Amino acid sequence: MAELLTAAQMRAIEQAAIASGEVTGLELMERAGRGVVEAIFEEWPELAEERGPAPAPPGYLQQEEGAWRAVVLCGPGNNGGDGFVVARLLRARGWAVEVFLYGAPDKLPPDARANYERCCEAGKVQAFAEFEPENWNWQTGEVGEVDLIVDAVFGTGLVRPVGSEIWLHEKIGVLTSGVVNARRVAIDLPSGLCADSGKPLIDTQDEIGRGKLEFELSVSFHREKVGHRISDGPAFCGKTVVKSIGLDDLPSSRAAARELASEIVRLTQPRLLDKAAESHKYTHGHALILSGGSGRTGAARLAARGALRIGAGLVTLGVPPNAQQEVACQITALMLARIDGAEGFAAVLDDTRLNALCLGPGMGIERARDLVPVALAARCATVLDADALTAFAEDPAELFAQLHEACVLTPHGGELARLFPDIAAKLNAPAMTGPAYSKVDATREAAKRAGCVVLFKGADTVIAAPDGCCSVNSAHYERSAPWLATAGSGDVLAGFITGLLARGFAPMQAAETAAWLHVECALEFGPGLIAEDLPEQLPAVFRKLGV
Numbered sequence: 256m257a258e259l260l261t262a263a264q265m266r267a268i269e270q271a272a273i274a275s276g277e278v279t280g281l282e283l284m285e286r287a288g289r290g291v292v293e294a295i296f297e298e299w300p301e302l303a304e305e306r307g308p309a310p311a312p313p314g315y316l317q318q319e320e321g322a323w324r325a326v327v328l329c330g331p332g333n334n335g336g337d338g339f340v341v342a343r344l345l346r347a348r349g350w351a352v353e354v355f356l357y358g359a360p361d362k363l364p365p366d367a368r369a370n371y372e373r374c375c376e377a378g379k380v381q382a383f384a385e386f387e388p389e390n391w392n393w394q395t396g397e398v399g400e401v402d403l404i405v406d407a408v409f410g411t412g413l414v415r416p417v418g419s420e421i422w423l424h425e426k427i428g429v430l431t432s433g434v435v436n437a438r439r440v441a442i443d444l445p446s447g448l449c450a451d452s453g454k455p456l457i458d459t460q461d462e463i464g465r466g467k468l469e470f471e472l473s474v475s476f477h478r479e480k481v482g483h484r485i486s487d488g489p490a491f492c493g494k495t496v497v498k499s500i501g502l503d504d505l506p507s508s509r510a511a512a513r514e515l516a517s518e519i520v521r522l523t524q525p526r527l528l529d530k531a532a533e534s535h536k537y538t539h540g541h542a543l544i545l546s547g548g549s550g551r552t553g554a555a556r557l558a559a560r561g562a563l564r565i566g567a568g569l570v571t572l573g574v575p576p577n578a579q580q581e582v583a584c585q586i587t588a589l590m591l592a593r594i595d596g597a598e599g600f601a602a603v604l605d606d607t608r609l610n611a612l613c614l615g616p617g618m619g620i621e622r623a624r625d626l627v628p629v630a631l632a633a634r635c636a637t638v639l640d641a642d643a644l645t646a647f648a649e650d651p652a653e654l655f656a657q658l659h660e661a662c663v664l665t666p667h668g669g670e671l672a673r674l675f676p677d678i679a680a681k682l683n684a685p686a687m688t689g690p691a692y693s694k695v696d697a698t699r700e701a702a703k704r705a706g707c708v709v710l711f712k713g714a715d716t717v718i719a720a721p722d723g724c725c726s727v728n729s730a731h732y733e734r735s736a737p738w739l740a741t742a743g744s745g746d747v748l749a750g751f752i753t754g755l756l757a758r759g760f761a762p763m764q765a766a767e768t769a770a771w772l773h774v775e776c777a778l779e780f781g782p783g784l785i786a787e788d789l790p791e792q793l794p795a796v797f798r799k800l801g802v
């Protein structure tokens with residue numbers, strides 16, 4: 256179960272370990288620095304090759320050949336401390352390392368200070384003001400190549416925007432634009448990125464401060480932070496590697512983690528499916544998916560196909576009379592029910608074998624307004640998507656009063672803003688202080704208010720239950736599938752959830768498993784995917800999972 260920690264949770268776990276006496280902060284910092292060096296060589300094995308000796312200071316970087324060259328930028332906290340360890344370890348391997356410190360050495364916290372001093376023993380540490388790549392002359396070779404840039408300015412302790420006196424992205428931008436081989440690694444997080452929200456903290460008065468600071472590799476410790484997986488985090492981090500610093504072996508930190516367990520966000524894990532265990536089709540439930548009128552039935556048909564493929568025993572499309580002919584021509588394996596107004600719908604719902612409903616995809620606002628209350632009154636497991644959410648934009652409270660705990664809402668950003676305008680406003684406001692309000696905070700708050708599971712879509716889909724249970728279905732890094740953002744893909748997702756609800760999954764499990772499988776299907780197919788392809792990948796995905 257991959258956990259994602261906030262800065263405060265990481266601090267609590269670390270502090271518990273240090274306070275217990277089972278480990279010192281200095282030992283943790285040493286392991287962190289070692290982990291970073293290890294990750295650098297794993298990512299770029301060529302850097303581990305032996306090179307000539309480092310030239311004597313000053314002016315390491317004036318040398319054209321010889322040792323590998325690194326620039327390590329250290330900040331005023333323990334992230335800087337990790338940077339000093341990395342600088343020392345690289346120097347010990349014969350690297351030429353320029354180290355710059357933002358802040359005063361005597362203000363460093365004790366562990367970082369100790370490592371600053373150790374680092375100074377093997378070479379100098381310059382003031383950040385000396386770091387002026389904009390004045391370095393690449394053409395004349397005055398500076399020579401930089402092979403590696405290490406960002407150790409701020410980590411989980413970032414609380415405000417990076418000031419214009421640093422302009423880190425500008426400086427690193429200059430450094431990398433002039434140098435072909437400069438690999439960029441961030442310790443823990445790219446400096447300026449909020450560990451909890453994955454948003455860069457920005458000063459709205461400072462245009463330059465809004466630039467992007469993108470890395471190829473970020474090396475974090477113990478667990479990924481939430482910010483590595485949501486919002487801009489993945490784009491800034493490039494690739495995130497987590498290195499152990501031994502905390503899992505310590506009873507003290509394990510106890511601290513147990514205490515936090517109910518608050519910790521996880522990466523979404525699917526619940527494995529076992530359709531083979533039972534064979535009668537009704538044991539796998541009967542899903543009813545409401546369609547819109549003539550010419551608008553495609554979305555519901557996509558959802559229905561998804562529900563069927565994911566294993567619902569039976570799937571019925573509920574169509575208005577004017578669309579009956581159209582839908583009948585298009586479907587196989589699905590059933591058709593004529594559902595016109597609220598009364599007729601209520602009569603259909605008298606069939607107690609119907610155990611999962613889906614309303615919204617292509618439904619039309621009017622029809623959704625009529626039929627959603629009937630669906631919710633039936634107290635059946637229900638997915639509300641698209642038009643079924645927008646239908647309540649003028650009076651979200653009316654919807655909240657009818658929702659129950661067997662519901663799942665699946666808004667995208669626009670739909671979330673219609674139902675929860677205050678939450679969306681907080682989420683979309685410029686992040687000026689850390690920890691900033693995150694997509695996780697927003698989804699949890701929405702789920703609590705709605706009283707049911709909310710799945711907030713995106714490449715960083717966040718799924719939350721009213722009790723705070725929360726996971727992130729991250730389509731990033733090795734699971735990146737940008738081609739999943741295609742018309743109708745959300746309809747299929749709604750169908751997947753409905754199908755799993757029909758199979759008896761609890762709402763949170765259904766939403767999580769469906770979202771996870773949705774990405775797996777996209778990965779299975781690859782680029783060129785259209786929504787119709789998604790359900791058709793499920794058999795191959797299931798085979799791989801062994802179900």
Ligand SMILES: NC(=O)C1=CN([C@@H]2O[C@H](COP(=O)(O)OP(=O)(O)OC[C@H]3O[C@@H](n4cnc5c(N)ncnc54)[C@H](O)[C@@H]3O)[C@@H](O)[C@H]2O)[C@@H](O)CC1
Pocket residue numbers: 269280281283284285287330331332333334335336337364366408409410411412413414415416417418442443444476500
């Ligand atoms: N012993 C420990 O606690 C360990 C900490 N580790 C490292 O320590 C980091 C966290 O250390 P810290 O909590 O000291 O935090 P940071 O090192 O991230 O930064 C905090 C310092 O920066 C200042 N600051 C924050 N935002 C600023 C801004 N925008 N402009 C100027 N100054 C700003 C703070 O006042 C504080 O002095 C982690 O990211 C990780 O890299 C690792 O070494 C593992 C062990």
Ligand SMILES: [K+]
Pocket residue numbers: 334406407408409410441442443444445446
């Ligand atoms: K950093």
